[in-house]
Amino acid sequence: MYSENTELFPQASPGGGKSTIAGRKAKRALWTELISGVTGLLLSGFIFGHLILESLSVFGAEAYQTVADFMEKTLPLAQISAVVIPLLFLIHFIYAGRKIPGKLYERKRMLELGHSLKKSKNRWNQKAGEYTTLRRHFETSLWIWQVRTGMLVLALGAFHFVLVIWNIFTDMGINATAGIQAGVSGPRVESGLWLLYLFLGVAIVVHMSIGLYRLAVKWLADTWFDRKIAYVVFSILFWVYLILNFLGVAGLYRVMNGGLL
Amino acid sequence: MARTLTFKIFRYNPYAADSTPFLQEYKVEETQRMNLFAALNYIRDELDPTLMFDFVCRAGICGSCGMLINGRPTLACRTLTGDLPEVIELLPLPYFKMLGDLSVDTGIWFRQMEENVESWIHTQKEFDPAAEEERMNNELANKIYESERCIECGCCIAGCATANVNPDFVGAAGLYRVGRFMMDPRDERNEEQWFELISTDEGVFGCIGMMACGDVCPKDLPLLEIMAFVRRKMSATALTK
Ligand code: HEM
Ligand code: SF4
Ligand code: SF4
Numbered sequence A: 001m002y003s004e005n006t007e008l009f010p011q012a013s014p015g016g017g018k019s020t021i022a023g024r025k026a027k028r029a030l031w032t033e034l035i036s037g038v039t040g041l042l043l044s045g046f047i048f049g050h051l052i053l054e055s056l057s058v059f060g061a062e063a064y065q066t067v068a069d070f071m072e073k074t075l076p077l078a079q080i081s082a083v084v085i086p087l088l089f090l091i092h093f094i095y096a097g098r099k100i101p102g103k104l105y106e107r108k109r110m111l112e113l114g115h116s117l118k119k120s121k122n123r124w125n126q127k128a129g130e131y132t133t134l135r136r137h138f139e140t141s142l143w144i145w146q147v148r149t150g151m152l153v154l155a156l157g158a159f160h161f162v163l164v165i166w167n168i169f170t171d172m173g174i175n176a177t178a179g180i181q182a183g184v185s186g187p188r189v190e191s192g193l194w195l196l197y198l199f200l201g202v203a204i205v206v207h208m209s210i211g212l213y214r215l216a217v218k219w220l221a222d223t224w225f226d227r228k229i230a231y232v233v234f235s236i237l238f239w240v241y242l243i244l245n246f247l248g249v250a251g252l253y254r255v256m257n258g259g260l261l
Numbered sequence B: 001m002a003r004t005l006t007f008k009i010f011r012y013n014p015y016a017a018d019s020t021p022f023l024q025e026y027k028v029e030e031t032q033r034m035n036l037f038a039a040l041n042y043i044r045d046e047l048d049p050t051l052m053f054d055f056v057c058r059a060g061i062c063g064s065c066g067m068l069i070n071g072r073p074t075l076a077c078r079t080l081t082g083d084l085p086e087v088i089e090l091l092p093l094p095y096f097k098m099l100g101d102l103s104v105d106t107g108i109w110f111r112q113m114e115e116n117v118e119s120w121i122h123t124q125k126e127f128d129p130a131a132e133e134e135r136m137n138n139e140l141a142n143k144i145y146e147s148e149r150c151i152e153c154g155c156c157i158a159g160c161a162t163a164n165v166n167p168d169f170v171g172a173a174g175l176y177r178v179g180r181f182m183m184d185p186r187d188e189r190n191e192e193q194w195f196e197l198i199s200t201d202e203g204v205f206g207c208i209g210m211m212a213c214g215d216v217c218p219k220d221l222p223l224l225e226i227m228a229f230v231r232r233k234m235s236a237t238a239l240t241k
């Protein structure tokens, strides 16, 4: 019998309780999963609110300014978010990103397999109800898109954080006061930032919808909120948020000219 | 209207020094309700006796005929040519040990998985061959029977991107197997032992939820459902103790 546990032989004394190496290893795996899932969920919650508020810019500068002032002055919610969200973002990146395989050939293999499964839909002509029913499968590719959009969000989001934190907490050396102002945001977006926000928004909406769908399947597939329902719910969410994102960027672009309306 | 099917079949013999992988074409006249078992046997009998592939039961029971059929891992004996277009591409299941052409050895992987999840009843009770067998209630017996429906065809492993890059991942078939022993009252493993066994990166938390396993399993086993249940059970174990 082994009395000592080592990282190399974690099963040396199975069932020895939480303090064994095997127990700790299992606990670590569980917490990693919980942390990536919960931070993903919280970030999604934040994005729900963010895109709705942002798209109010379609009503013009006054509406936009009212929202900004409300979030910054009435409630200090903007300031709190500016600290908490980048933290969640970082934690999520570290824990969720851990699932991305490290070696190039591993990623290539996943890519090929996902492609093969997705494309097979067009290479079969089975009718439903025949001998066995073929289910279409593209979720492997969806995960790959989640990784790609995650990377895009990481890069563009980091830039967005720096800009917004600078803007919320300082006068940036050029403005009258600290804080978001329609007169600054509008021209900034119009002069080219719209392109970045468009990419960032689409990437986040794609990433978030796939993530929530997979999260639901992973944890709730055997309950009433099964895979079919999750698919419908998050497809609707995807389209609604995609439209909100376009509205938000277009509204900001035209915010000094009365918005879109 | 009989079709002439074009089969593009992966050829490679890893045991022949001069063999390199390529796709070989065969033409086969389609017959009524032809399945791939019939088509492949026709090719071997009439066109090319060197073609290697496996079938045993030809009825979806033994699990030996899994292959990639037009990009999808599934059982050849249960696939009708009528469900496929005129061009049919057959590749061996990826990931498993290649024996030649369409034949792979899934047994090596399953054997290892069985050792890893310790797929046997753990009990301290002395076995008494003379004693009458203990009774099990019928509902539970049926549930256990249901969880033994996996035929070890390997489709869920070949189709799983995680299993493809992580040789230690026990996969959906492995987690399904663990579920069978968790249910069994004769198995004396306790919560902590289960936790150490499957709340790991080689167990349920290695899975990233790509859902291919559930989509390709030819026995329609509720793989995703079992894994969701196991995730919650593992979290409950960790959070309440
Ligand atoms: C720093 C940029 C980000 C990167 C690199 C990133 C990367 C990832 C990756 C690789 C996964 C898959 C993890 C897994 O399969 O276990 C994931 C999951 C997820 N992400 Fe992100 N992500 C980022 C930002 C975000 C943001 C801003 C949101 C919110 C809108 C979000 C929401 C989610 C959700 C809900 C999941 C599902 C969690 C799960 O399946 O466990 N992510 N992320
Ligand atoms: S859900 Fe995806 S990652 Fe998990 S076992 Fe199934 S195929 Fe593999
Ligand atoms: S779970 Fe399904 S796909 Fe996987 S080995 Fe068993 S029968 Fe085959």
Ligand code: FES
Residues within 6 Å of the ligand: B054, B055, B056, B057, B058, B059, B060, B061, B062, B063, B064, B065, B066, B075, B076, B077, B078
């Ligand atoms: S030959 Fe037995 S499952 Fe196909």
